[in-house]
Amino acid sequence: MSYKFGYIAVVGKPNAGKSTLVNFLTKNKVAIVSPKAQTTRNNILGILTTKDFQLVFIDTPGLHKSKNALDKFMNKNIRSAEGGADVILYLIDSTKIIDEFEYDYLTSLKQKSDGEIIIVLNKVDLVKKPKLLLTLQELSTLGFENIVPISAKTGENADSLMDMILKYLPESQTKNFLYDEDYYTDKSLKFMVSEIVREKALYYLNDEIPHGISVNITKFELKPTLLVVEADIICEKDSHKSIIIGKNGAMIKKIGQNAREDMEALVGTKVLLKLFVKVKKDWRENINFLTEFGYKNED
Template sequence: MEVKEGFRSGFAGFIGRPNVGKSTLMNTILGWKLSIVSPKPQTTRYVIRGVKTTEDYQLIMVDLPGIHKPFHKLGEIMTKTALKYAKDMDVNVMIVDASTRKPGKGDIYIAEYLQSLSVPRVLVVNKIDLVDRNEVDDIVSAFVEGLPAEFGDVVAVSALKGWNIDALEKTLAKYLPEGPLFFPPEMGTDVDLAIRISDIIREKILYLTHEEVPHSTAVIIDKLEDKGDIVVIYATIYVEKDSQKPIIIGKGGRRIKEIGTQARQELELILGKKVYLELWVKVKEDWRGKLGVLTDLGFTLPKES
């Protein structure tokens, strides 16, 4: 692809509290599913980058972990990572949940932090499908007036329904500086395949288990081999307590079989070929609170800049 004069390219950080719809919004703009989504908060643990390329711009969306008060080392890593990445964006997109009707303490904390950065800001009021259309303007005003930050643009959307997404995309594009392609135009993400696979497996756990168990799991890919006509994957699901292991496995192994079946079906669609997926469940006691174990599992605290 030959870029024309005036072509824009850059990075937009999607930032907000857990469960405001950051991942759904990025997936909707991309037109395909990259980030896993679930009704449970703190679904995104890694920094996920999705790339949307048009004739006029290349928008690199950075889906950051939800910012929250951490209760363990993993939460601290996720929050510090999100805050650090926000410093290096061309534009930060603060996403809030319209159904809450006004900013909460978490929203205010994020807005204060973004205001301290010399990075342009856009406010996205998401989930307007959950409120009466006649109330949207008042809800948007409540966020604009209640957040301690100045925003260059404010856009109300429904990521789930696809409402007003084109307008948002055009708004974000104008904040991108003129520049070259950072990624080939056909490339939709630079996320490592093993991370995408582990996230898909974890997404199925999030949907098929309840209470604290989903947040107590980590998925590590032990083996990933493309044999031409089939992709062979061995993965381990780690939990924190012995009592959680049978919950993942289920009676007669039914739940882990269902987790594997749903993950395999989605992976076959993504990879375009047959997948052999084998899952194991192991216990790593209190893994979310131990930095050494987290490092082994691929989670590291960002370096101070």
């Protein structure tokens, strides 16, 4: 028997579909997904184990220029994932064009990376062939050879991507898996619960509010038949607070109801969820708040 083990960093611009892909390939929902940019903030491991291999995908925040301390935290996570990876999947939203920022990033990634790079052209279910060919041409002039068009949503061509990833991982005669076989993420239930609230808030809120919110779990009691959760949705302005609460509390109720349903599906028990909205001005610049909300790099 021979075995394979490896870390696969999943990077790319916000909204490219990184979290969707990691969830699809690991057959588990390890990361929240939303139509808004910059949904993922922490590196999240999604682990797929079979009898022959263990693949550890590292979902990362979307690449963007740092404007505040939270951005710096997110960008540092991306660099650390790239640094520790055997294979880097660089995701491109094939409905978009490759802009200068992405072009420069890809060029420098190619120069500095030790691991294998696979370019994943995602969302092919949304794009016409001629557009796809144009992007493929552009990528080959950049010198990338491994390009896989896929749809992380429908799973189209995901098998070819898996084959290519496995091709680049070294073979071992001993079982060299680093994680327990039933371990599918490095994140705690408490983290997942807070992310579920953020996912629903991202989904329902518009404009600039989603980027300025955080969810802080203040009570978490897991009993055999009930999970009790209290959480603060943190925002930056009083005007945002009113929008998150909504007319007669309609918005917060909608967020809460949807979040509770997902939590119940995750833990398999009833969930009692209470949400509060708090204003913490400029929390994205405040190291104490960032630490409290779990946005701190270990160094």
